[in-house]
Amino acid sequence: MSTEPDNSLKQFAPDRVLICPSILAADFGNLASDIKVAELAGVDFFHIDVMDGHFVPNISLGPGIVNAIRPSTDLPFDVHLMISHPAKFIDAFVAAGADHITIHIEAEDPVEEVIGQIHSHGCSAGLSFRPDTDPSRVRPYLDTIDLVLAMTVEPGFGGQSFRHDVVPKITQVRGWLDDMERDIHLQIDGGVNNETAIVALHAGANLFVAGTTIFKSPLGVNAATKALRDALTSQGTVETS
Numbered sequence: 001m002s003t004e005p006d007n008s009l010k011q012f013a014p015d016r017v018l019i020c021p022s023i024l025a026a027d028f029g030n031l032a033s034d035i036k037v038a039e040l041a042g043v044d045f046f047h048i049d050v051m052d053g054h055f056v057p058n059i060s061l062g063p064g065i066v067n068a069i070r071p072s073t074d075l076p077f078d079v080h081l082m083i084s085h086p087a088k089f090i091d092a093f094v095a096a097g098a099d100h101i102t103i104h105i106e107a108e109d110p111v112e113e114v115i116g117q118i119h120s121h122g123c124s125a126g127l128s129f130r131p132d133t134d135p136s137r138v139r140p141y142l143d144t145i146d147l148v149l150a151m152t153v154e155p156g157f158g159g160q161s162f163r164h165d166v167v168p169k170i171t172q173v174r175g176w177l178d179d180m181e182r183d184i185h186l187q188i189d190g191g192v193n194n195e196t197a198i199v200a201l202h203a204g205a206n207l208f209v210a211g212t213t214i215f216k217s218p219l220g221v222n223a224a225t226k227a228l229r230d231a232l233t234s235q236g237t238v239e240t241s
Contacts (some may be wrong), residue, residue: 004220008076009185018203018206018207022046022048022215023047025216036234041222041224043225044075044076046073048066048078048080060127062092063089066079076100077099079093080126080149081107086101098123101118102127102187104124126148130147133170147185147186150188159211162193162199165202168203170205174203185207187209194231196210198235202235
C-alpha cells in the first residue's frame with residue numbers, strides 16, 4: 001500500500017467552508033490558465049467531472065486530461081466518477097494525479113470493493129447519490145468513506161438549476177454523520193451559487209462544487225470566488241478556510 005499523499009482531502013477539517021470549482025465549466029482551450037487563475041483566487045481544490053456516456057448521457061474528460069493539467073497546480077484533484085464501472089478506471093486516474101475519488105452508489109461495481117481500491121492508493125474516497133436516490137443507500141458505507149456527495153442536479157451537464165428537494169436529504173445525511181460522530185465531508189454539486197450554497201450550508205454541507213458560478217461569472221474568477229466565500233463564511237456556522 002502506498003503512503004497517503006498530503007493532498008488527500010483528509011487534510012481538510014470537515015467543519016471548514018471549502019470551495020471546489022468544477023473544471024467542466026472552465027475554458028477547455030485554456031485549462032491550465034483557468035486553473036492557475038482559480039488557484040490564485042483562493043479556491044481549495046479542483047473538482048473533475050468524469051462521464052462515460054452510459055451512466056450519464058454525456059462524455060467528458062479522461063485520465064489523459066487529468067495527467068496534462070496535473071502540473072498546473074499543487075492543489076488537490078477531486079475526481080468525480082459518473083461512470084457505470086469505476087473499478088476499471090481507479091488505477092488510471094490515480095496514476096494521472098487524482099488525490100480524491102468519488103464514485104456513485106448507483107454504479108454497477110461493488111461499492112465496498114471500489115472504496116477499498118481507492119484507499120489502497122492512499123487517496124480519500126467519496127460516495128455520491130443522485131437527486132432522486134434514497135440517501136439511506138449510502139448509510140452502510142459511512143464508516144469507510146471520507147466524503148458524501150449529494151447531487152443537487154441530475155448529473156451529466158453543467159449549468160443546471162439547484163434542486164431544493166435535495167435539501168432535506170442533505171440534512172438527513174448530516175444527522176447521521178453527527179450521530180456517528182463521523183468527521184467527514186458533506187459535499188454538494190449542482191446549481192451552486194451565492195444563495196443556494198447558503199441553503200445547503202444550513203442543511204449541513206461544508207464543501208461546495210461551483211463551476212459556472214466561478215469560471216463563467218461576469219465578475220471574473222477572483223471576484224466570484226471571493227463573493228461565494230464571503231457569502232458562506234458570513235453565516236458564522238463554520239470555520240473559514
